[in-house]
Amino acid sequence: MRPINIGLTQEQRQGVIDLLNADLSDFYLLLIKTKKYHWDVVGPQFRSLHQLWEEHYTALTANIDEIAERIRALGGYPVGTAAGFLKLTTLREHPGDLPDAHEMVARLVVDHEQIIRNLRAHIERCDExxxxxxxxxxxxxxxxxxxExxxxxxxxxxxxxVENSRVQSETPVATR
Ligand SMILES: [Fe+2]
Known part of the structure; x- marks a missing residue:
């Protein structure tokens, strides 16, 4: 195969590919979590959150595709198995529970903030x-x-x- 000649060494490209696969895994987990809450949410903010999360998972789906295709453009292969995503992700799953709307939002804020911190570090490493x-x-x-x-x-x-939200409130969602 003709070598890729875009001004980056094989080692540089592999370093970037590894970072992108880590981001891809986080995005996939966030996609799953966002869809689950889009399906499960109840309460007075149902319509707003249901629609907002549809917008978010639509954007995430597009971004996942872009990350995977960028990995290919750099000569690598994107992770493409659930086990692979779970191995690389920095996000935490919450299997088997049904949080209220407030807790769903709080958990996703934590996840987005984790991803922002990861991306910030990865941007610096890509460049430097x-x-x-x-x-x-x-x-x-x-x-x-x-x-955003x-x-x-x-x-x-x-x-x-957001920190306190991890303790489940006794207050029903409807009264908030
Ligand atoms: Fe839907």
């Missing part, structure tokens, strides 16, 4: 360790999208601590 300004720019665009999604979610629980 691997000399790949193209991927750094690509990830910067994705980080901006997650910052996190803000939208945070706005639902404005004035309440």
């Amino acid at each position: 360790s691997y000399n790949d300004q193209g991927t750094a720019d690509f990830l910067t665009g994705l980080m901006g999208q997650h910052e 999604m996190a803000w939208m979610l945070r706005s639902f629980i404005e004035g309440e601590s």
